Amino acid sequence: MTDRSRKQPRQREYDDPDESNxxxxxxxxxxxxxxxxxxxxxxxxxxxxxxxxxGDGRTLAALEAAPAGVVDGAQLFTGKCAGCHQATGQGVAGVFPPLVASDWVTGSDARLVQILLHGVQGPMDVNGVTYNGLMPAWKSLSDEEIAAISTYIRSNWGNAASAVSAELIATERTRTADRTASWNGGAELESMP
Ligand code: HEC
Incomplete structure (x- = not known):
């Protein structure tokens, strides 16, 4: 009488499975x-x-040397410009023009500020190569920020032009306050009043 089928229904059941520890x-x-x-x-x-x-390879000494509250042109350049013009300022051949040894960068500071404020769209010659792309406008940046970026690109990678002051940005901003379009390539920039 050990046959399972002969037991009471409750006894015929197997135990519930148990997830043991x-x-x-x-x-x-x-x-x-x-x-x-x-x-x-x-x-x-x-x-x-x-x-x-x-990560950010700056040493403690370099960080302490940069006074607090001062806008960092190098950092702004990395964040806003290097994506197109590259960290080396060399640009990308045929697409994004170089900032190194470019007269647009090291020449007239007012003209550089205008390029940054309103951007450029249209053919422009940079170091003998014609570019026809779209340079965005940066007028949403503060005077101090545009001054810091301008000074940074004018004094790096062998460029050795004078620093640009926030006062110049303010003047240039007011002078072309009515403008909404980008500069129409190199020709319009060269004839800029
Ligand atoms: C989306 C890509 C892009 C970004 C971002 C950009 N640029 Fe440009 N930039 C261009 C292009 C394209 C031109 C050429 C415009 C043309 O052909 O009309 C140009 C032209 C220039 C020029 C004049 C030509 C030269 O090479 O000297 C300067 C100066 C310049 N950019 C500076 C800057 C700075 C400074 C920033 C950051 C605040 C910046 N650009 C961000 C694409 C970009």
């Missing part, structure tokens, strides 16, 4: 801890220190 294999714990240590060393270890491809 099965801890992770300890080897997995060792592996995970190893990954955490390796990650920490990778991010903060000796090979990462001073490596410019890891």
């Amino acid at each position: 099965r801890p992770l294999p300890w080897l997995f714990g060792v592996f995970a801890a190893g990954m955490v240590v390796w990650g920490g060393v990778y991010i903060m270890g000796p090979s990462a220190r001073g490596n410019p491809s890891f």
Whole structure:
């Protein structure tokens, strides 16, 4: 009389499955801890220190040297311009003109400020190559910010033109306050009053 089918219905049932407490294999714990240590060393270890491809590579000394509250032209350039003109200021051949050794950058400061305030759309010659792209307008930036960017591009990568003051931006902004369109290429900029 041990036949299962002869038992009471309740007794014929198997027990409900039970998810018993099965801890992770300890080897997995060792592996995970190893990954955490390796990650920490990778991010903060000796090979990462001073490596410019890891985050912002500025040293504490450089940060302390930059007075607080002063607009940083290099930082603005990286954020707003380098995407097109590249961090090296060399641009992209045929598409984005170079700022290095460009007369538009190192020549008339007022004209440079106008390029930045209103942007350019139309053919313009830069170092012997004609570009016909679209340079966005930056008039939403403050006078101090445009001055800092202008000064940065005029004094880097071998460019050695004078600094641009926030007062000049204010003057140029008022002078062309009515303008809504971009400058129509190099010809209009050259004949700019
Ligand atoms: C979306 C891409 C783009 C961005 C962003 C951009 N530019 Fe330009 N820039 C251009 C193009 C394209 C031209 C050429 C316009 C043309 O052909 O009419 C140009 C032209 C110029 C010129 C005159 C030509 C030369 O190479 O000297 C200057 C100066 C300049 N840009 C500075 C800047 C600065 C400073 C910033 C950042 C505030 C900036 N640009 C952001 C695309 C860009």
